[in-house]
Amino acid sequence: MKHILPREFYARDTVLVAKELLGHVLLHETPEGVTAGRIVEAEAYIQGDPACHASRGMTPRNRVMFGPPGHAYVYIIYGMHFCFNIVTAPEGVGEAVLIRALEPLEGIPLMRERRGKERLKELCRGPAMLVQSLGISKENNGDDMVGGKLTVCQGEFIGRDRIIATTRVGVTRGAELPFRFYIKDSSYISRK
């Protein structure tokens, strides 16, 4: 029996949640099958951070970021890819954690089919890649991550000495903030 992370886990400081998500398992159950992977890389987006979608108030796109924690925030980037985030902090606070990379664990044949790639490292090595491998789409925007088909289960504990903090990938505003976290010895992160 897998232990699902409770809503209280997400209703805390976003930077802390981003770090603690490392090692846990993101799982998605669809009609095609179950796919899952260990979270090895994540980024925090908080209030007052210019790179955060919610930094300039609520809009139709970012409204779920202001809702209760433990929900999925999915949006389109560059007109062609999706990024998946988990809403954090108490309701009313527009913050979230972007999941950037997974170590494939379950449903690997299905991931290969969805991605059209064979190599394990080309399945979930980037935010838009993992979204494709797990079969996540804009339809999942707003989904409750506690008790639904899309959820995070307890995985292994990652000690501080195995977590690296760096600046975030691809952001222009707020580029100096050290809000990207990844597992030091993982070979499945999006880049060094």
Added chain:
DNA sequence: CTCTGGATTGAC
């Protein structure tokens, strides 16, 4: 209504 840039990926 028009314009601009983006939390990426994959091909060259």
Added chain:
DNA sequence: TCAATCCAGAGG
């Protein structure tokens, strides 16, 4: 190194 590709958000 750069094109693909298109929508959200901002400004008129």
